[in-house]
Amino acid sequence: MAVATAYVLIPLWWLVVGASKDQSQLIDGNPLWFTDFQLFSNISDLLNYRDGVFLRWLLNSVAYTGGAALLGTLFAGMCGYALAVYRFPGREVLFNIVLGGVLVPATALALPLFLMFSQIHAANTFWSVFLPSIVNPFGVYLARVYASASVPADLLEAARIDGAGEVRTFFTVSIRLMTPALVTIFLFHFVAIWNNFLLPLIMLGDEKLFPVTLGLYTWNSQVDQNPELRGLVLIGALISILPMILVFLSLQRFWRAGLGTGSLK
Template sequence: MVRTSRPIRQPLTSTLVVNGVLAIAALYFLLPILWVLVAATKSPGELFSSFGLWFTDSPQAWQNITNVFTQDGGIFTSWVLNSILYSAAGALAATVLSAACGYAIAKFPFKGRELLFSIILGGVLVPATVIALPLYFLLNAVDLTGTYWSVLLPSMVSPFGVYLARIHANAAVPDEILEAARIDGAGDLRIFGAIAARMMTPALVTIFLFQFVTIWNNYLLPLVMLSETRTFPLTLGLTLWNSQTQRDPAFYQLVVTGSALSAILLVALMIGLQRFWKADLTAGATKG
């Protein structure tokens, strides 16, 4: 499938144009990240008085990082840990829930299966904002707003995950193997847990990563649900600091260094997990 042997001769002009455009695009995508990494080494004053893409004579990255971690009694650490908790726990639960549901929809012709799948697919198209506002009033009625659960529970539902799991179960888990396992006397749940889930691993990793990044990047849901700053994720925490810049310009540097740290964290994660991003799944989905 992957074309490993590239033709040796390509016209020089086309090589230059293609790679020139790609290089410019790369600059564009890296620019804000390069800027924030440089800006994180500056003093609050230099932030506004020096050229944006180069270091000043007296870099103070360590000083800035220390400030970020000691501000407000080290609340930044809580925000990082909260973000990791919300994303990892939410994505893990979402993966298990949607894998089981997607697999069952793919492999068992139960009554109302297509209707259920259509409703779930419709869920992919519903804007998150339509859900977040009424969800606040619903969870408020059961006294869950302001708790970790108010962010965790809604994050555990991934309609897109069910969609991916169904497609992948159809493609990667042959019916013959399920039949063989049944003849050997294995129950349907055991077949799913021990055999099918293992064959669906690439899809499960993809569902986990999609949901992890979705929760990590989420802003509206925690904004609506949380009020206690100790429970904030990074996104909400950094905007809290940003809202104080009017009062005290020193917060600009905190926002910049905090953004740089969180960008480094996620970029490292993305590059490290790069080989697990199987977008092929989404592409395969549209061909069916």
């Protein structure tokens, strides 16, 4: 476990150390230890480079990821709940189709999606990245499994007897019981969209619409022609992982609550 931990943390440590150095120290200095700590000046240089284009990329990633992850979690939770609670013809067939969607790699869907959006003249727009990112077949699968185990049929029947409709029952009763699963779905979906690279690469040509992953890739591909970008790529990569860390730290209490509730049942 110690070896595995070091294997994971050493690249992150190298990134933190590299982000605190200037250009000459990146090449000649110790790659795993600090020399002159210039992290904050490097951050200032990054945010001011080309009129703050990196900040625009970061806001684009927040818009793509935050909205799509929230909507994708809601839709996946509702779909998984319906597949778990209701009995209707074709339910298992529909669920098997969803499972098939889990098995299809995203790379296989990127080109067909581009052709579809091109036909409706929506390629190279915000929606060409946002709308495909909402779909989350794995979230539907996870929501169904969790809803089957955590939402008692007797509780739903009691809510119906009290006069609650199906939509109200879901949003006032069931969604609270499914909170740990929904948080898990949101985190998986958030990370997947934030790190998504291929879809924006295929869909977008306007630099102003780039997410931070694609923006840093374009800079990194220009390092040979513009060496000063090497340091900007490092500090940009460090900043780009901070939102994921903050989201994980802020939502982990819901996991703990779900685990504690399950241990008492």
